[in-house]
Amino acid sequence: MADTTVEHLHVELVAADRTVWSGEAAMIIARTLEGDIGVLRGHAPTLSLLQASVIEIQVAGTNQLVVAAVDGGVLSVANDRVSILAERVERAEDIEVQQARIDLEEAKRLLDSSNEAEQRVRHAEARIRAAEKVS
Amino acid sequence: MAVSLREYRARIKSTESMKKITRAMELIAASRIIKAQQRAAAAAPYARELTRAVSAVATFSNVDHPLTREEENPKRAAVLVITSDRGLAGAYSSSVLKEAERLSERLRDEGKEIDYFLAGRKAEAYFKFRGRSYVQAWTGFSDQPTYDKAAEIGAALIAAFLKEQGEDGDVDEVHVVYTRFRSMLTQEPTAIRLLPLEVVEGEEAPEADDLLPLYEFEPSAEQVLDGLLPQYVQSRIFYSLLQAAASELAARQRAMKAATDNADELIKKLTRTANQARQAGITQEISEIVGGVNALADAQAAND
Numbered sequence: 001m002a003d004t005t006v007e008h009l010h011v012e013l014v015a016a017d018r019t020v021w022s023g024e025a026a027m028i029i030a031r032t033l034e035g036d037i038g039v040l041r042g043h044a045p046t047l048s049l050l051q052a053s054v055i056e057i058q059v060a061g062t063n064q065l066v067v068a069a070v071d072g073g074v075l076s077v078a079n080d081r082v083s084i085l086a087e088r089v090e091r092a093e094d095i096e097v098q099q100a101r102i103d104l105e106e107a108k109r110l111l112d113s114s115n116e117a118e119q120r121v122r123h124a125e126a127r128i129r130a131a132e133k134v135s
Numbered sequence: 136m137a138v139s140l141r142e143y144r145a146r147i148k149s150t151e152s153m154k155k156i157t158r159a160m161e162l163i164a165a166s167r168i169i170k171a172q173q174r175a176a177a178a179a180p181y182a183r184e185l186t187r188a189v190s191a192v193a194t195f196s197n198v199d200h201p202l203t204r205e206e207e208n209p210k211r212a213a214v215l216v217i218t219s220d221r222g223l224a225g226a227y228s229s230s231v232l233k234e235a236e237r238l239s240e241r242l243r244d245e246g247k248e249i250d251y252f253l254a255g256r257k258a259e260a261y262f263k264f265r266g267r268s269y270v271q272a273w274t275g276f277s278d279q280p281t282y283d284k285a286a287e288i289g290a291a292l293i294a295a296f297l298k299e300q301g302e303d304g305d306v307d308e309v310h311v312v313y314t315r316f317r318s319m320l321t322q323e324p325t326a327i328r329l330l331p332l333e334v335v336e337g338e339e340a341p342e343a344d345d346l347l348p349l350y351e352f353e354p355s356a357e358q359v360l361d362g363l364l365p366q367y368v369q370s371r372i373f374y375s376l377l378q379a380a381a382s383e384l385a386a387r388q389r390a391m392k393a394a395t396d397n398a399d400e401l402i403k404k405l406t407r408t409a410n411q412a413r414q415a416g417i418t419q420e421i422s423e424i425v426g427g428v429n430a431l432a433d434a435q436a437a438n439d
Contacts (some may be wrong), residue, residue, distance in 0.1 A: 014184055016282040016373060018177040032353050047188060048353035049362045074363060076188050078350070083184045087282060087366065 008060040009041055011082045013068060015089035020068060024060040028082055030075050037075070045078040052122035054092075054130045055084060067092035069130040071123045088123075092130040100127040140416065143409035147402055154398035160223065161391035167278065168319070168384040175316070175377040178282075182370050189367050191350055192360050200357075201297055202364045203332045209307035212247045213270070213295055214238060215288065215329075217313040217375055218255035219383040220277040225390035227314065227322075227383055228257035234324035235312040242310075250306055252292065254376070270295070270304070278380050285373035292372075293365055296330045313375040314382035320389075322382035329371060332364065 008024040028039040031053035037046075050073045057066040073086025104124035110117040216235045218228040235258075239249050251269035253259050259272040271291055276284050298305035309330035314322045352359045 012180065012184060014181045016178065016181050016285075016370065017174065019180045033358075034353055037353075045350045046353060047191060047350045047359050049359055072362075073366075074185075074188055074359070076184070076191070076350075078191075083188070085181060085184050085188065085366075087286065087369075 007041075009039065009043075009080050009082050011057055011084070013055065013057070013066075013084045013089060014086075016087045020089045020091060021057065021066055025057045025066075025082070026060045027058040028084075029056040030084065032075065039075075039077055039082055041080055043077050043080075047074065047076045049073075050075055050084070050086065052119060053126045054133065055089075056133075065134075067130050067133050069095060069123070069127040071126075072119070090127060090130070092134040095127045095131040097128060097131045100124050100131065104128065140409060140412045143405055143412060147405045147409065150398050150401050150405065154395055154402065157391045157394040157398060161388055161395055164384045164388035164391060168381060168388060171278070171377070171381040171384050172316075174279075175374075175381055178370075178373060178377055182374055185363065185367055185370050189360075189363050192352070192356055192363060195350055195352075195356065200332075200360050200364055202293070202330060202368065205331050206300060206307035208300075209245075209247055210300065211250060211306045212242045212308040212310060213250045213252055213292060213306040214242075215252040215254065215292065215309065215311045215372075216258045217311065217379040218253075218258040218261075218277070219379075220256040220274055222257065223390060224383055224387035225393075227386035227390075228255070228261075231312055231314055231324045231379075232258065232261055234326055238310060238312060238326045242308075247308070250295070250304075252288070254288065254379075276376075278383055280373065280376035280380055282369075282373055285376055286369050289365065289369035289372045292330070293368060311372065311375050313379045314386075316378045316381040316385065319385050322385055327375075329368065332368070 008026060009028065011021070011023060011025045011028060012019065013021040026040075030037055030039070031051045032048040033051055034048070037048065039046075050070060052071045053069070055066075055068045055070055057068075058064075059066060069090050069092065070084065070086035071088040073084065073089075076083050076085075101124075104121060107117050107120035107124055111121065214235060216231060218231050222228070242249055251262065251267075253262060253269050253272040254274070255277045256274045259269075259274060262269050262272075273284060273288055292309050295304055295306045296309055300307065308328060310326055311329050312324065312326045315325045316322050
């Protein structure tokens, strides 16, 4: 499994019903429950829970940046292979900012009455941030 | 020839229009089945990566989690039955229900009571018609299940499973009955035990030179497991729903193909009898004319 000739990280960004992005990357930035994490080649094997946040993937060999919003999920790193799993993953290009703002407002209103609302607020915020990053 | 030619023609016509309908349904099912298979294939990476992550945690920490814990004395079992929303799919729904009955029989023999959870209108109708009670039913998505639905079902089942024994609505085991999609030709109703989870796909015993990566867990192994397992359960349910959807479409395609073939057969048979009736009519008319002419000729000969 451990292939030392691999120059880059192999990344799989996977949502529950499809693979959102997969390919070679130079660097990945994500936010776990304990804070931001950056993954480069040769990172120690890690399994972390993610927050509802923005994921940034620096595509190998280019300046291209893949930005996506996740609603939580897991980041696993082993042998230069990174998989990011979340139930809902959206590429920043596909996010509708208007809709995200509406969701955010609605979630904020519910903030006192339900436990899920906090999660929804975070998710909506992450979506807006991701969308703003690429625009 | 008791039935008139006109009646035969009417029957041929109605069979033909029926054939058109079944043929259209066959084609629709055939085109959707490809999409259903693609969806199942698209969901596979998530399930695969998730399984890998779960087994990674399982191999490195002592897997003692509420979702994997076996109750010492299981009294109640939940059964999730996945059927279709619509009929015209041959024996699809009834064979799932039969499998569910078989499973229930077995569970009852083991002294467990059963709570039913239903997916699909056919299962709901089956239970309502027999006046049997069920806990919850989800309908309206059988041929195009979304992950949200699977998450909803999963959340309900997990909630029931996590309740303490003796609490209202508690179950100690969760089983799922669905139809596994083997190929276009074979789909088999299958019953699996979903909870307590068996994390069996633990990575192979590592060989000396191929050590498993020593993972760091963030925040901790327990918490990672806590986050992973519910997702794992939901992804299993989603997988079952997708398989069931593909099976349903395959079963419908086959049933409609059989119906179209039967309609063809019937049309052939009816056309033959109609032709016979037509010929019989002509023969009769001819023999009447000939008879008439003969009679006239006889009468004339007698007069001469």
